[in-house]
Amino acid sequence: MAFAAFSSQAAPSTDPVARRRSPVALFLLLPGILYLVLFFLTPLVSLLLTSFQAPREFGDIGQFDYAFRWQNYVEVVTTYWPHIARSFGYALAATFFALLISYPLAYFIGVKARRWPLLQSLMLVLVIAPFFISFLLRTLAWKQLFSDESFVVQSLKALSLLGPEAHVTGTAFSVIFGLTYNFIPFMTLPLYTTLERLDLRYLEAGNDLYASPFHVFRKVTIPLSMPGIVAGTLLTFIPAAGDYINASRDFLGGTGTQMMGNVIEANFLVLQNFPAAAALSIILMTVILVIVSIYVKRSGTEDLL
Template identity: 50%
Template sequence: MGFLHRHRWLTPYGLLAAGLGWLAVFFVVPMYYLAATSLKSGDIDFGYAFTWAWGNYAHALGRYQEQLLRSLEYAGIATLAAFLISYPLAYWIAFRGGRWKNVLLLLVIAPFFVTYLIRTLAWQTILADDGPVAGFLRTIGVLGADGRLLATSFAVVAGITYNFLPFMALPLYASLEQVDKRLVEAAEDLYASRPVAFFKVTFPLSLPGVFAGTMLTFIPAAGDFINAQLLGTPQQAMIGNVIQSRFLVLNDYPEASALSLVLMLAIVGIVVVYARALGTERLGT
């Protein structure tokens, strides 16, 4: 009799070991250091020491409320926009894609073969003051004669929406793909109009995808700093820009850590409320 055979109850833990180890090394330990750093005081020249410096939080929150709220706002708008764009897209691919499904999915992911930075820089060209988009909007009078798209809130939100779109589209597709079409047919047989069948059957069944997609979009979007830096102005600075500047320019690690933790807690809070609102029991299959 082998050891594993005698201790069969160990198997699940054995299978979990790699994942748990990963989590411990790359999440728990860094989190510990982040939390510890956020309570340090001192300066970069002479080093930082742990002093339970809760003041870092008060200072960070007091001073950067604006950027924090703006980040959550931009991330929220971008998530909503990505949802509104992705849902019809995913729906169409799942139900009407036919044998082109895989090609269409590949097209959704295709931009990701190019690095994040380059994709964002490309938007500088697309939204350029003398570019085609701005030119068109000026012609139809939406944009004033000296109006611009680049270096505005619109550009930042658009950039975030674009950059995280596949994170929304793919989970939605995965959910919609699995919807049993016979259920939709049954609803229609029972005299549900097509919109009603959609809202009573298809949409509820795709909720796990909606939940996953919004999370995967909102969370990284709230911490993003590239879009605000390249497509925005100082008036569009997000909390990610502040953290980057405190960390790399001012070498103020404690406050940068405090801000990171505040952002994380804010996101966790929002996710909890959101999950409650959406109804976790409806998310289970």
């Protein structure tokens, strides 16, 4: 399992004290374990079992029996591979743009604004402020701003940046825009927490050694802020890949921009095809887990997890 990648397995210890299990520790862990079993493990097992269900013979809509129908996985992948690819493509793009926007922002708040604590806290409040309004409402607001007769779209058309028949809502652009916008705070805050602790003397040392500002940034600032970058990108990429609000036809998406979350929703709620929805969920989780564990190993930040 990929979980194993996160925990360094100890070689059998020869220390007799360490081998003895502390009952107190186990007792203290009990509520957490119970919670995990009840709300994580049980649903996960149920999901896995559902993903192998077979349609009942002469059954009605939504009637399935437990079986080992592995073809469910083949079917969803062959049918929905464009959505799977699109999900990860959009999530990757959104993570990239969110990082591009958030890094300078977090750098300004965490490093440049250190001299003015009031400004620093004010800007942090501004980053968090959108959370005070439901993100559904904010996404709907963007839909209005991007509507065909809106100021934004009409201006773009007047400047010939958009064709006369072009529109913004329901395109890949608006979905990636929505994802980026909605996850910027999740990218900014972890970046801020690492950059805020950045020891400026390292940068001075770099300058003293005749490194150009770019060189210092690349060789000193970026490596030191790596924990923030990894945490921020994970907090953005994982939920963005499974997001079904931004790409939904009711929000910023259209028929050509549906992501995996939308496919799972349609299969679960409308088509009552629970095995397909479950198989897609398992695929989504597995792919994310694999991508994340490779990423974490590569970036050398296992300590974060």
